[in-house]
Amino acid sequence: MxxxxxxxxxxxxxxxxxxxxxxxxxxxxxxxxxxxxxxxxxxxxxxxxxxxxxxxxxxMSRCPHHCITCAEEAHIEWRAKVCEHAAMCACCARHLPYADLNLLSPPPLAFPYREALHKDV
Structure with missing residues (x-):
């Protein structure tokens, strides 16, 4: 059809x-x-x-192995994007949110302004 x-x-x-x-x-x-x-x-x-x-x-009882590992990779990628977004908001607001300590050590190359997180404001 x-x-x-x-x-x-x-x-x-x-x-x-x-x-x-x-x-x-x-x-x-x-x-x-x-x-x-x-x-x-x-x-x-x-x-x-x-x-x-x-x-x-x-x-999905006969799924290939690469599909199973994709869920873990997607979660890691999603978490990095959440950290990036929160860090960008923190840079614009001139302070770091205290709710997520992972923002202090974002993944390498996660976002272009990560150096701003480590500067004293």
């Missing part, structure tokens, strides 16, 4: 989390009507999920 609702308007890179499965993937964004997502043949071949067609259920 063709996508009658619309054409692809953009492509986004994000982390898909479903059951115990997690992976970084590029998603084509379009209007799908009642459908949340369409799984492509290449993705289905790579992950080889158990599919119950009568119930419409997908089980």
């Amino acid at each position: 063709l996508n009658e609702a619309g054409s692809i308007c953009s492509v986004v890179d994000l982390v898909l989390c479903y059951q115990d499965h997690s992976e970084r993937a590029a998603f084509a964004v379009t209007s799908l009507g009642k459908q949340d997502m369409i799984l492509g043949f290449t993705w289905l071949c790579e992950h080889n999920p158990e599919i119950d067609w009568t119930k419409g259920e997908v089980k």
Whole structure:
């Protein structure tokens, strides 16, 4: 069945989390009507999920190892972005928030103004 609702308007890179499965993937964004997502043949071949067609259920019981480790990497990346955002806000406000001590030692190259965190104001 063709996508009658619309054409692809953009492509986004994000982390898909479903059951115990997690992976970084590029998603084509379009209007799908009642459908949340369409799984492509290449993705289905790579992950080889158990599919119950009568119930419409997908089980990720045979997922490759690289998908499992993606959840940990995504969490680390998310945490670095949270630290970066909080540090940038702190630089603009001219003080460091006391709620997150990890801001005092952000990941290397996490943001361009990290030196400002260590200067006395």
